[in-house]
Amino acid sequence: KLSLYTACAGVHPASTLPVMLDVGTNNADFLDDPLYIGLHRPRLRGKEYDEFVAEFMTATQEVFPGVVVQFEDFANQNAFRLLEMYRDKVCCFNDDIQGTAAVALAGLYTALRVTRSKLADQRILFLGAGEAATGIGDLVVEALASQGLSEPEARKRCWLMDSQGLVVKSRTNLNEHKRPYAHDHAPVGDFLSAVKAIKPTAIIGVAAVGQTFTREVLEEMARNNERPIVFALSNPTSKSECTAADGYRWTHGRALFACGSPFDPVTLEGKTHVPRQGNNSYIFPGVGLGLVATRARRATSEMFLAAAKSLADQVPHSDLEQGSLYPALARVREVSAHIAVAVAEVAFARGLAAVERPADLHAFIR
Numbered sequence: 001k002l003s004l005y006t007a008c009a010g011v012h013p014a015s016t017l018p019v020m021l022d023v024g025t026n027n028a029d030f031l032d033d034p035l036y037i038g039l040h041r042p043r044l045r046g047k048e049y050d051e052f053v054a055e056f057m058t059a060t061q062e063v064f065p066g067v068v069v070q071f072e073d074f075a076n077q078n079a080f081r082l083l084e085m086y087r088d089k090v091c092c093f094n095d096d097i098q099g100t101a102a103v104a105l106a107g108l109y110t111a112l113r114v115t116r117s118k119l120a121d122q123r124i125l126f127l128g129a130g131e132a133a134t135g136i137g138d139l140v141v142e143a144l145a146s147q148g149l150s151e152p153e154a155r156k157r158c159w160l161m162d163s164q165g166l167v168v169k170s171r172t173n174l175n176e177h178k179r180p181y182a183h184d185h186a187p188v189g190d191f192l193s194a195v196k197a198i199k200p201t202a203i204i205g206v207a208a209v210g211q212t213f214t215r216e217v218l219e220e221m222a223r224n225n226e227r228p229i230v231f232a233l234s235n236p237t238s239k240s241e242c243t244a245a246d247g248y249r250w251t252h253g254r255a256l257f258a259c260g261s262p263f264d265p266v267t268l269e270g271k272t273h274v275p276r277q278g279n280n281s282y283i284f285p286g287v288g289l290g291l292v293a294t295r296a297r298r299a300t301s302e303m304f305l306a307a308a309k310s311l312a313d314q315v316p317h318s319d320l321e322q323g324s325l326y327p328a329l330a331r332v333r334e335v336s337a338h339i340a341v342a343v344a345e346v347a348f349a350r351g352l353a354a355v356e357r358p359a360d361l362h363a364f365i366r
Contacts (some may be wrong), residue, residue: 001018001070001072001095001284002016002017004281004284004285005278005284005285005288005289007285007332008281008282008285008286008311008333008336009285009286009288009289009333009336009337009340010289010333010336011285011288011292015292016166017064017165019056021052021056022038022039023043023044023052024033024038024039024040024041024043024044024295025038025039025041025042025043026042026043028193033280034087040128041056047122049078049273053082054350057069057086057090057092057327060090061090061325066091066295067091068091068092068093068096068291068292068296068299069090069092069093069287070092070093070095070288071083071090071092071093071094071095071096072094072095072096073096074094074096075235075316076131076175076177078154079094079096079097080097080131080132080176080177080314081132082178083097083098087252087298087299088298089295090298091291091297091298091299092299092357093280093284093287093299093304094131094135095280095284096131096132096135097119097132097134097135097138098135098138098139098279098299098301098304099113099283099284099287099304100131100132100135100136100206100280100309101132101136101138101139101140101304101325102231102283102287102304102305102308102311103134103278103279103280103283103308103311104132104136104139104204104233104278104306104312105136105139105140105143105305105308106117106278106282106283106307106308106312106326107228107231107258107278107310107312107325108122108124108202109138109308109309109312109327110312110315110320110326111202111227111256111325113312113315113320114227114256115179115226115227115256116318117201118147119143119144119147119157120144120149121201122157122200122201122202122229123157123159123198123199123200123201123202124137124140124157124158124159124200124201124202124203124204125159125194125195125198125200125202125203125204125255126136126158126159126160126161126203126204126205126206126207127160127161127191127203127204127207127209127212127213127241128160128161128162128176128205128206128207128234129160129162129167129177129181129202129207129209129248130206130207132206132208132233133160133204133207134160134177134181134201136204136206137155137158137160138301139301139304139305139308140154140157140158141154141155141157141158141267142271142301142302143305143308144157146305146336154164155180155181155183156183158181159181159183159194159198159200160178160181161177161188161191161194161207162205162207165187165188165190165194166185166187166188166189166190166197166198166302167181167182167183168182168184168185168186168187168188168196169182169183169184169185170181170187171187174183180341185197186237191212191217192214192216192217192220195217195220195221195224196220199224200224201224201225201228201229202228202229202230202231202232203217203221203228203229203231204231204233204244205231205232205234205240205241206233206234206235207234207241208234208235208239209239209241210236210238210239210240210241211240211241211242212241212242213230213232213241213242213246213247215246215250218230218242218246218247218250218251218255219250219251220250221251222250222254222255225254225363226254227254227255227256227286228251228253228254228255228256229255229256229276230247230251230256230257230258231257231258231259231278232247232257232258232259232260232261233258233259233260233278234260234261235261236261237259237261237262237263239261240259240260240261243263244257244259244263244264244275245263245266245275247275248266248268248273249266249268253269253271253273254266255324256323257273257275257323257325258275258277258278258325258326259275259276259277259278260277260278260279261277262277270289272322273322273323274319274322274323274324275323275324276319276324276326276327276328276329277326277329278305278325279324279326279329280360281329281332282311282326282327282332282335282339283304283307283308283311283339284318285332285336286307286310286335286336286337286338286339286340287299287303287304287307287339287343287344288336288342289336289339289340289343289365290303290339290340290341290342290344290347290365291303291343291347293340293344293355293364293365294343294344294347294348294355295353295354295355296343296347296351296352296353296354297352297353297354298352299335300346300350300352300356302346302350303342303343303347306339306343306345306346307339307342307343309342310338310339310341310342311327311335313338314327314331314334314335315327337362337365337366340365341362341365344361344365345361348361
């Protein structure tokens with residue numbers, strides 16, 4: 001990830017530091033392996049774990065005042081909790097939650113440019129209910145709230161599907177992060193049935209379960225929508241919900257498709273579709289650059305909204321015509337600069353910047 005800060009946003013490598021917090025392991029093979037380089041002890045849990053993370057977070061502010069802390073690859077049970085614990089105290093963000101959310105929302109904004117419809121008119125069904133799904137859902141809700149919808153009305157546009165079925169209010173075993181998306185609805189056990197029941201305008205796959213956007217699912221989406229939005233965002237390729245070829249083939253070339261794994265262009269009935277990856281590398285390097293350049297005190301949801309809008313705005317009409325919902329990755333330095341400017345604008349507008357606003361913000365970021 002730090003290499004991508006440099007490659008995608010020009011952040012000097014000397015300004016980055018990778019840190020792994022070793023809290024032990026419950027893997028018996030590792031514990032018995034003399035060559036395992038981690039701590040040979042069971043994983044920390046509960047109060048001890050929280051105290052260890054608190055010690056680290058306090059140290060970051062003492063040793064590197066103004067540092068941006070990016071949480072990466074924390075498990076669900078800790079990711080949401082730690083983000084809530086520290087987001088209003090230090091400049092930090094969780095890329096699995098917020099970066100993924102911004103890149104997905106950007107793809108939705110771009111797709112809506114094609115369909116000429118509004119975000120408020122969408123029904124989004126997520127295959128998955130972890131950090132990525134609820135992160136995207138939360139940012140979609142914030143986007144809708146900024147357009148005047150109440151939070152309950154906005155949440156009604158987002159539905160989650162986990163390994164137990166559709167997330168509905170009658171389920172009593174839901175984790176905290178799923179409960180806001182538990183709606184009044186009869187239980188639904190499988191994804192195809194959920195697509196038939198909810199009739200979503202968009203399906204977003206973030207469960208890392210391969211081939212779950214089946215022919216039947218895609219044909220149902222095409223029956224219900226003139227331009228179905230299909231985001232198969234899981235990676236690697238073996239875990240992608242469907243291939244680009246299937247995504248286009250089973251919707252008769254009408255899908256607005258984005259992927260988490262790389263796929264070659266698909267030619268169908270004489271038209272070539274060029275799918276692009278909804279990859280976090282479009283978002284977090286620019287966000288980080290904007291935070292560092294302004295020495296921002298906090299990383300806010302409004303900044304990720306601004307980043308999503310900026311990314312969507314940078315997709316030219318020529319890309320839309322070939323089915324590309326994201327700009328060419330070769331342009332990522334330019335894209336990151338624009339995103340950093342958008343983030344910086346929020347930092348200055350909300351009084352979160354620790355530097356004076358320059359006369360030419362874009363030149364300053366560059």
